[in-house]
Amino acid sequence: MVKLSIFGAVLALASSVRAQCGSGTPDAKVTGSGNSFTATRGSNTVYSGGDYRAAIQAALDSISSGQRVAVMASGSIGASTISISSGKTFEGCGTINTGWNTGKGAIESLNTDGVKIPYLTMTGGPYFGLRFHGVRDLTLGQIVMNFDTGLGIRFDRDAPWNYNVKIDSVRVTGAGSHAVETFNIDGLEIGQVIARNVGESGLLIQTSRNVRVGLVDGDNVAKGTGYATLRFANNNGQNENGNYNTNVYVDKVVSRGGGRGVFCVSQSGGAVITSVDLANNGNNAILIENCYNLSIRGGTVNGGGEVRLSARNEFPNNKDIWITLTVNGASVRESPCGQNVNWSLSGNGARNIC
Template sequence: MAPTSQRRPRLLAAGVAALSVVVSLLAAPGVAAAPSGTASDSAVAGAASRSTTAAAAQAAACGDGADALVTGSQSSGFTTTYRGRTVYQGEYYVTAIWEGIGALTPGRTSQEKVSVMASAWIGNNTIDLPSNTAFEVCGTMDVGNVSGRGAIQAVGVRNVSIPNLNMTGAPYFGMRFADVHGLHLGQINLRMSGGLGIRFERDLPGSTDVRMDNVYVSGTGNHGVETWNVDGLRIGTVTARNVAYAGLLLNNTRNATIGTVDGENVGTGTGYATFRMANTNGPGITVDRVRSRGGARGVFCVSNSRGARINNVDLANNGNNSILIENCSDITIGGGTVNGGGEVRLAARSEFPNNRNINITLRVDNTSVRESPCGENTNWYLSGNGSRNIC
């Protein structure tokens, strides 16, 4: 049966694959220089050089070791091979991908890999990844919208990896996961024009042992990355640009180690944040750094979330609260700066327990700090010119 919506007025050019790799490297998370005052020039240059080298090596390796390969273009058609044997030739990009996944060894106990070298539109369709599968898109996959589903998804499976992905479009979810155990997302580049970037489902069984190396997400009409019910999460970097809601949102997620969350123009006009924890999130959350510019909030903890430490923040000109901690416990912000934008606020609603065991070390300039109502065992270590109304 032909895939749904196989034709589209705007088709990607055959040269998009090579261009997308260059763009991904230029915009790779961590490559841009840090804001002035956050590190020495030599340290920033060294970090940028290392990150660029790592991203280049990753991009260069895309397609290496593939068991199944998808090649071709919209104009010439697509070919899928499995270990040198042709398993599909035809006009449908998504069918070529499905046939590549279907050609992998049934009942396998270790990963086999599908590498999509071609660029095109998959239509309003979904790519489901079975257990013991590595799947990557070295070209650019443009995606449609299937209600409640991901353009790429893995549900109820084990040992799945997506080493490289370039995606555009306005899907319902770009990537959707639930009940997945042993998931690795490598260099993920989501340049959306709507939808939600990466979603771990709320109402399905939870996931364990999830790793994301570097996620770049822009242009969503919803969150950039949203997790529910994950136990054991490791993230290198989430870079969010011009996303409508949160950059990285953790819900009911435990035992997470996160490097950097970097947001610009995230959640503008909303109550969301570059980094948000909600819905009894935690414990066991460690974040090395949150950077936020403009948009809505920088950091937001809410709804009985607990047990988190953010080592450093660099927040400036956020349009809502720079930091809002509301009905949370055992939360530490270990250092950093807030400059301008909305106030740093500790607050509470009546439906959850009050804030408890909050420790904040922070330089605050050109905005205010307020605690209302008073929490239980709040410890402030403040500097800077920001006004203070604290307990």
């Protein structure tokens, strides 16, 4: 995969790209407002009535693989689910308001190939905003979620693997849980994840490999929890043959306040983080716990919790760690001593390392 350098360009292009939502001639379209919605496929009406979700689902069900739906109307689907089948493109040009449906996504695509969601704006409080598993060649574009509870984007844990997932830009505000949580992805590319006032992680990557991320940016993320703006967990970065050769790349992590900034745990690794910019994080600015072949190659920690290497007894100790950082107003501690831990530190932070 080509190294990502798109997160700056995403910011510049976001508004102009969104203006393209619904452009041209979609194969199906949802229009209307209030309690009156119409779904059309070409010149044929496939739904007319007051149920916004039914209109969207009718439009989706009316098209075939390789075709596109544009939802121009805004409305509420309540505690229900929209399902997208293989090969279909879904453009959410209006704002989709959602409700809580335990264990379900407001929008789901399960065991599918080639689904695309170039644009989506979602509000409300779903259990999951978007839910996936068993997908191949999934593409998500400009995703904006303004929630008062729930979780943004979820790839399920106890479910089939996912292959070749591409995400351009995700911005999640107000989620009670994670902004983006992934399990079981082989081949994941993310331009940026922006998390604001999110209860748990900004980006949580688990049991995945061959990952490239541009930017993870969190403000008031994971306050009072064990989560972090960026968290690797549950053997993330472990290759199929069991080794931890580098296969996870993150360009930059920015974190302000909240809980941890960066957290690698539970036999994860195989990762390079090129740069961090962490300030006033609660708990640990950085915590590395039972991780292998992890490199943080530069950046700053200003104030907040300590930079810490630790280990649980049930897993092998940290091994092959490289940390290059400027640390001011926070301490650095390695306890217990890891194997082949390499520090290159500057700044005034107190140090207790091996």
